[in-house]
Amino acid sequence: MEDEEIVKKMMFLMRKAPHGAIYSYEGLEVVLITAAYDQDISMAFTDDGVFALKNGQNTEGIGIKGFIKTYSALEDYDVEKLYVDEVSLKERGLSREDLIDVNLEIISREKFTQLLDEQDVVFPF
């Protein structure tokens, strides 16, 4: 039997802040796992999810291992589409300069809606 390559558009919808709950960390883990299946993967950060990309995070004081460095490794897994909701950033007093130095695209709500609509599967975290 011949293997049919089926590539789906999969978006990880990141809506939770890191450290206060496990979602943000787990979402990133699942992205890394899914990356092994050669799918068309993207991560979209909105609501408190945008805090995951805040620069200068140091988790030493709360006694947990941070995972901010993992975002820099995503490119090596061919996960290259990171989108950030412009409105959510602004509401939280943040801008591009407050985020880590990785390739990401800050997008309008209109663009967000369009990207969401294009997906075959959306995973909520």
Place this chain on the structure above:
Amino acid sequence: MLHTVNKSPFSSSSLENCLELAKSGDAILLYEDGVLGAQAGNKSESLIQSACSKFSVYALEEDLSARGIQNLISGIKTISYDGFVDLVAENKVVPWL
């Protein structure tokens, strides 16, 4: 009275509710995701600034560092775990979970 808030003001009404119901002069401590509201320039800034004139508003240093939040709304005081313990020892506590 010490009021503790550990939820983001952007995803929960805990802080808003607490600010409406706490007594003038009370201490309010933001910790865990509660510190996300302490970032200067956010949409809750005016609410939190006016709260700072009515209450003593603190944010936990360790949680601020973990989240990379350095630029705080003026009027918010930072406090370490040791200070947290002192506040708890000195006050009755109302947790807003």
